[in-house]
Amino acid sequence: MPAARLRFVAGRLVQVLPVLVALLLIVVLLQQLMPGDPARVIAGPRASAEQVTQVRHDLGLDQSILAQFWKYVVNLSGGDLGRSNRTGIPIATIVGERAAVTVWLLFGGLIVSTLLAVPAALVMALRPRSPAARVCARSLTVILNCPPFWVGLMLASVLALRTGWLPVGGFGENTGDRLRSMVLPSLTIGLAAMPLLARSGAASLRQVLAADHVTTARSLGLSGWPLVRRHLLRNALPPAVTLLAVQAAALLFGAVIVEQTFGLPGLGAEMVNAASQRDFPVVQALTLIFGAAIIGINLLADLAVALLDPRTTWR
Numbered sequence: 001m002p003a004a005r006l007r008f009v010a011g012r013l014v015q016v017l018p019v020l021v022a023l024l025l026i027v028v029l030l031q032q033l034m035p036g037d038p039a040r041v042i043a044g045p046r047a048s049a050e051q052v053t054q055v056r057h058d059l060g061l062d063q064s065i066l067a068q069f070w071k072y073v074v075n076l077s078g079g080d081l082g083r084s085n086r087t088g089i090p091i092a093t094i095v096g097e098r099a100a101v102t103v104w105l106l107f108g109g110l111i112v113s114t115l116l117a118v119p120a121a122l123v124m125a126l127r128p129r130s131p132a133a134r135v136c137a138r139s140l141t142v143i144l145n146c147p148p149f150w151v152g153l154m155l156a157s158v159l160a161l162r163t164g165w166l167p168v169g170g171f172g173e174n175t176g177d178r179l180r181s182m183v184l185p186s187l188t189i190g191l192a193a194m195p196l197l198a199r200s201g202a203a204s205l206r207q208v209l210a211a212d213h214v215t216t217a218r219s220l221g222l223s224g225w226p227l228v229r230r231h232l233l234r235n236a237l238p239p240a241v242t243l244l245a246v247q248a249a250a251l252l253f254g255a256v257i258v259e260q261t262f263g264l265p266g267l268g269a270e271m272v273n274a275a276s277q278r279d280f281p282v283v284q285a286l287t288l289i290f291g292a293a294i295i296g297i298n299l300l301a302d303l304a305v306a307l308l309d310p311r312t313t314w315r
Contacts, residue, residue: 009303016299039061084279094282098266106189106252108189109185109186109193113190113247117198120201121197125201143194155184160184193251197244248297271290
């Protein structure tokens with residue numbers, strides 16, 4: 001990689017560090033802001049005041065915020081995310097068992113949203129007055145106003161309960177069953193992200209179509225896929241990639257709803273269960289993981305846009 005690109009990447013990584021520090025601080029403060037006393041939850045409702053005080057001391061809750069922050073960072077640097085208050089199982093083990101489900105769901109949702117959004121964007125941009133473009137525009141408006149949980153329930157009712165082709169919920173034991181169990185959740189989460197992606201892509205394509213170099217190419221007889229491939233896609237991709245990163249972050253939190261709807265044992269469902277049972281260490285760890293994932297997605301999108309945009313100077 002050229003030195004200029006290395007400096008660009010290094011600069012972006014340096015910019016991310018303060019955000020990560022702020023995220024860690026928020027995660028530590030989260031325990032102070034959440035309702036309820038974690039020491040009382042662990043000790044039990046019948047524990048004496050002395051027992052609650054001892055538990056609070058063991059957890060380090062009687063220390064200052066800075067001391068708790070430093071302890072959390074030191075433990076985190078050693079790969080220790082803590083233990084669940086409910087089960088005593090290491091949180092790293094819980095994450096390892098459940099992360100695959102959420103990753104499958106996110107990738108499935110991104111694939112579905114991209115496969116549906118790209119053709120719709122091309123139709124609305126290249127044939128804006130055609131019946132197909134009008135159908136796409138109206139369909140996107142309808143889909144955009146449908147809540148994801150309602151879409152999931154409708155898909156489950158129509159494609160699963162009535163036909164028996166797909167499972168309504170759960171996560172299979174083998175690869176084939178898992179792929180089948182991911183179809184409906186992926187459709188649900190992909191449809192939620194698709195309208196904005198399609199509209200943004202269509203708007204970017206229209207701007208590129210109005211550019212002078214595209215007008216010149218069309219006047220020379222270039223049309224169809226060669227025009228799209230050579231002149232439209234690369235110039236229209238950077239805004240779409242940026243929005244895709246934003247949508248990926250939204251999908252991450254949308255996974256909480258979808259996992260609950262379809263009974264998937266993922267990180268989102270675990271966070272809901274942990275919050276309802278006042279399992280503060282699990283909530284902290286999952287908040288950190290989700291936040292770090294969003295930061296990482298935005299960083300990768302920033303680098304991808306720089307690579308795709310022909311105007312990048314790498315300074």
